[in-house]
Amino acid sequence: MERPSLIGLALIAPALAMIGALFLYPLGFSLVSAFTEESGRLSLTHFQKAYELYSTDILFTLFIVIVSTLLTGLISIAIAGILTLSETPWLITALRNLYRWPLFIPFIVAAQCMRTFLAKNGLMNNSFVALGLMEPLQATSFLDWRGIIVTFVWKQVPFVTLMLAGAMASIDRATIEAGRNLGASRLRVLIEIVLPQVFQTLLVGLVLSFVTMLSVLSVPMMVAGSQPTMLTVDMAFRINSYGDYATANALGVISYLIAGTVAWIYLRHNVKQGAQA
Amino acid sequence: MDSSVVAAIDVDRLQVSYGSQPVLHGVNLTVAPGEFIAILGSSGCGKTTLLRTIAGFQKASGGSIRLFGRDVVDMPPEKRGMAMMFQSYALWPHMTVLGNVGYGLRLRSVPKDEIRSRVAAILKILGLSGLEDRTVTNLSGGQRQRVALGRALAIEPKILLLDEPLSNLDAKVRIQLRSEIKSLQNRLGFTAVHVTHDREEAMTMADRIVVMDAGRIVQVGTPEEVFDRPNSPFVASFMGAENTIELDVRPSGFSVEVHAGNGSAATWDGPVPVGPVTAYFRDDAASLEDPHAHIDGSLVLPGRIAQRTYPGGSYRYLVAVGDRHFSVTDGQYHEVDRPVGLRLPLELLHLFPATQPKGKVHA
Numbered sequence: 001m002e003r004p005s006l007i008g009l010a011l012i013a014p015a016l017a018m019i020g021a022l023f024l025y026p027l028g029f030s031l032v033s034a035f036t037e038e039s040g041r042l043s044l045t046h047f048q049k050a051y052e053l054y055s056t057d058i059l060f061t062l063f064i065v066i067v068s069t070l071l072t073g074l075i076s077i078a079i080a081g082i083l084t085l086s087e088t089p090w091l092i093t094a095l096r097n098l099y100r101w102p103l104f105i106p107f108i109v110a111a112q113c114m115r116t117f118l119a120k121n122g123l124m125n126n127s128f129v130a131l132g133l134m135e136p137l138q139a140t141s142f143l144d145w146r147g148i149i150v151t152f153v154w155k156q157v158p159f160v161t162l163m164l165a166g167a168m169a170s171i172d173r174a175t176i177e178a179g180r181n182l183g184a185s186r187l188r189v190l191i192e193i194v195l196p197q198v199f200q201t202l203l204v205g206l207v208l209s210f211v212t213m214l215s216v217l218s219v220p221m222m223v224a225g226s227q228p229t230m231l232t233v234d235m236a237f238r239i240n241s242y243g244d245y246a247t248a249n250a251l252g253v254i255s256y257l258i259a260g261t262v263a264w265i266y267l268r269h270n271v272k273q274g275a276q277a
Numbered sequence: 278m279d280s281s282v283v284a285a286i287d288v289d290r291l292q293v294s295y296g297s298q299p300v301l302h303g304v305n306l307t308v309a310p311g312e313f314i315a316i317l318g319s320s321g322c323g324k325t326t327l328l329r330t331i332a333g334f335q336k337a338s339g340g341s342i343r344l345f346g347r348d349v350v351d352m353p354p355e356k357r358g359m360a361m362m363f364q365s366y367a368l369w370p371h372m373t374v375l376g377n378v379g380y381g382l383r384l385r386s387v388p389k390d391e392i393r394s395r396v397a398a399i400l401k402i403l404g405l406s407g408l409e410d411r412t413v414t415n416l417s418g419g420q421r422q423r424v425a426l427g428r429a430l431a432i433e434p435k436i437l438l439l440d441e442p443l444s445n446l447d448a449k450v451r452i453q454l455r456s457e458i459k460s461l462q463n464r465l466g467f468t469a470v471h472v473t474h475d476r477e478e479a480m481t482m483a484d485r486i487v488v489m490d491a492g493r494i495v496q497v498g499t500p501e502e503v504f505d506r507p508n509s510p511f512v513a514s515f516m517g518a519e520n521t522i523e524l525d526v527r528p529s530g531f532s533v534e535v536h537a538g539n540g541s542a543a544t545w546d547g548p549v550p551v552g553p554v555t556a557y558f559r560d561d562a563a564s565l566e567d568p569h570a571h572i573d574g575s576l577v578l579p580g581r582i583a584q585r586t587y588p589g590g591s592y593r594y595l596v597a598v599g600d601r602h603f604s605v606t607d608g609q610y611h612e613v614d615r616p617v618g619l620r621l622p623l624e625l626l627h628l629f630p631a632t633q634p635k636g637k638v639h640a
Contacts, residue, residue: 174367177334178425180354181361182381182432192380196371 034249046250053234053247058254060228061214064145065258068152069210073202075153076160081190083161084168085176103158107151111222114151118142118223147223148230152213160205167201168194200273207266211259231255283346285310285436285468286331292339293323293330300326302492303340310345310435313462313469315483319515320474323492325440328472332438333357344436360429362442366421368413374400374424375409381432399427402461419450426458430465437462439471443478455482476516480504488512506627513557513627520558520603522621523631524576526551535623539599541576545623553631560593560604562625565611568618577618585613 037043051058079099086092102110117123118141125139142150171194179189195202220230231251238248286308293301301323308314316324329335331342333354342350349357360381368377378399379392387395393409400406403423408416413424422442429437439458443451459482462469473479479486480500488496488503488511496503496512507513514521525536532546566572568579580598587593591608596619603619611617 172365172367174363174365175369177332177354178361178363178367178369178428179380180334181332181359181438182428183355183358183384184380185355188384193369197369 030249030252033246034253038246046246047253050247050250050254054231054251056228057231057234060145061230061255062258064148064152064220064230065210065213068149068156068213069206071149071153072156072160072209073206075157076164076205077190077195077202079157079161080164080168081186081194083165084194085186085190099161100158102155103162105155107155107216108218108222110151110155111219114147114154114219114223115143118147118150144224148220151219151223152216155219156209156213160202160209163201163205164198167198171197200270203266203269207262210262214255214259282309284308284343285312285345286470287343287346288327288331288340289343290340291327291330291337291342293326293335294338299338300492301330304492304494306487306494306497308468308470310468311466313459313471313482313484314487315471315473315479315485316487316489317473317476317479317515318489322489324472324474324489326492327489328438328440328470331470332359332361358434359436359438360432360434361438361440362422362425362429364441364444366418366425366442366445368421368425368428370412370414373410373412374405374416377413377424378427378431381428385432395431396427399431403427403457418446419454422446422450422454423457426454426461430461430467433465434467437467437469439469439473441473444473444475451478458482488515490515507557510555510557510627510629513629518557518559518562518627520560520563522556522558522578522601522603524554524556524626524628526554526628535576537576537578539578541578543574543576543623545574547624549628550630554628555631556621556626556628558621558626561606562622563603563605564620565594565596565605565607565609566618566620568616570618570620572620574623576621576623578621580617580619582611582613582615582617585611 034046035042035044037045079095082095083092105113115122119125120139120141122141124142125134128134129136129139175193175197176189179193180186184192215232216230217232217236220233221236231254235248235251235255238244238251284307286306288304288306291301291304292299304323304327306314306327316327318324326335330337333349333352333356337350340350341348344357344359369380372380375393375396378396382392382395396409397406400408403426405420405423405427408420408424413421416424422445425442443454446454455478458469471479471482483500485497486500486503487494490511496508498506503512504516507516507518523538526549527534527536528551529544532544533549533551534542534544535549536542565582566577568577570577578598580596580603582594583597583602584595585592591606592610594605594607594611596603596605596617598619605619
């Protein structure tokens with residue numbers, strides 16, 4: 001039995017080495033450097049500095065990511081729900097063909113598009129003015145926190161919808177029909193019958209989106225350049241302007257903690273589900 | 278049906294298409310309140326489509342459906358007020374037994390305590406008492422389908438639709454549930470429409486059987502009528518008369534003479550089509566006699582036993598007559614290869630005019 005396990009180990013060794021070299025080592029290194037002073041003594045000085053300089057940005061980041069995740073969830077549920085429950089064939093076809101497009105557009109391109117779309121004299125305001133919905137003087141720029149949220153949601157909705165619509169399509173259609181047969185409207189069927197059956201998938205999609213949005217640099221940098229901004233921009237700034245890796249690492253650890261909390265919620269739910277099944 | 282009573286279900290010239298493919302070609306069907314109807318047919322005949330159109334899951338392209346006089350053809354399924362049982366049980370895996378059975382009541386804003394007591398009463402009828410808080414994924418197939426039956430009956434529906442709900446169950450549970458559904462229907466008086474491809478299930482449960490073929494209803498009648506007097510070769514063979522033989526019916530005074538190809542003949546005074554006919558008969562309609570026997574009202578065809586099997590109760594023989602083989606059930610034991618007379622009592626044959634063979638068409 002010893003030989004196969006050695007062969008097995010040899011087979012996964014390259015992958016393990018890659019994880020070690022490209023992920024675990026830098027992670028460990030940044031953790032250590034976040035918690036040590038230049039003299040090598042353990043301390044929380046860098047965190048104190050990070051907190052003093054960027055506490056608003058930490059809250060801002062949390063706010064942006066949580067709101068974006070919630071909106072992404074709501075819109076994805078709506079689109080996947082329509083794809084699953086609608087009885088209007090043209091609507092389903094149109095949505096199915098349209099909703100995936102943003103998946104193929106990189107964040108930086110999406111950010112650039114949003115700059116021209118959401119600016120004071122951007123496409124959105126110009127269209128509203130042209131449609132007579134708004135006076136030119138009322139036009140305001142959306143290139144602030146709202147811009148970031150719009151870009152994140154626009155970019156992540158297709159991803160979550162893709163997962164969710166797939167999961168909804170694979171549940172037993174008769175469970176939907178049984179609900180409607182007993183008198184449930186399509187909205188009630190969606191909320192009480194379909195969603196609980198695909199909740200796990202929704203959770204995975206939202207956790208992955210949350211972590212992705214937390215780590216995007218280009219969008220907050222391009223869409224909303226001013227203060228307050230997101231932690232990714234602060235980290236880039238500490239490194240590029242001051243070569244201050246220690247504070248950047250401390251901010252990185254804070255990001256890990258936020259991402260880790262979400263992952264923990266997800267894992268906890270998974271374990272609960274596993275125990276029930 | 279008494280015409281003064283409003284029909285529970287009145288399907289009138291119903292047409293349904295999948296895209297450009299027509300599936301139901303103008304189906305007419307009237308079901309009386311409290312009646313148990315079985316829709317029988319081979320797969321693809323449109324029986325499930327008919328049921329799903331009545332339930333509202335399939336849009337009609339023409340015709341009307343009236344439930345107790347109310348036209349529902351353009352109504353969404355949730356407004357039609359029917360209950361349905363599905364082949365896959367269609368229980369909601371994230372809910373308990375109580376949640377599943379009580380859902381219809383919850384939709385009708387029944388108070389929680391009342392839901393609990395009504396669900397308990399239904400579970401008692403179905404022999405599932407005490408399982409309220411069990412998740413449905415922890416139940417056996419039979420229990421699951423009972424929960425589905427409970428869920429359907431909880432809202433006290435006037436009409437229950439059954440979409441092959443017993444076909445996933447093992448034989449014993451299936452037979453048990455058949456009689457449970459039937460006796461509940463007698464007791465509660467709901468109207469039931471049961472789609473099945475199982476002939477015996479349809480025969481034992483239904484007051485009337487509707488046989489469908491290729492998107493049309495081909496015969497409607499009591500189980501006895503459909504079984505004993507099929508109105509077409511299709512219904513005859515679908516109801517089990519799978520042996521066929523070509524005969525010739527010639528008028529002879531006030532009666533007719535029925536001739537088989539080998540010279541055997543019998544006189545008969547029942548109503549039969551005259552000319553070349555095809556006779557359909559079940560394997561238990563024929564019996565085995567002496568090859569030279571002459572029996573009034575029966576044809577006796579000399580043949581030889583080609584195969585014998587014992588499915589239990591009586592023997593099943595494959596009898597070779599010339600180059601044809603017929604399957605026959607007979608209580609007596611006979612050796613294989615023994616010469617026998619295949620006795621066909623004329624009263625048990627279903628005779629239909631023979632369709633012209635292709636080679637003889639000269640248009």
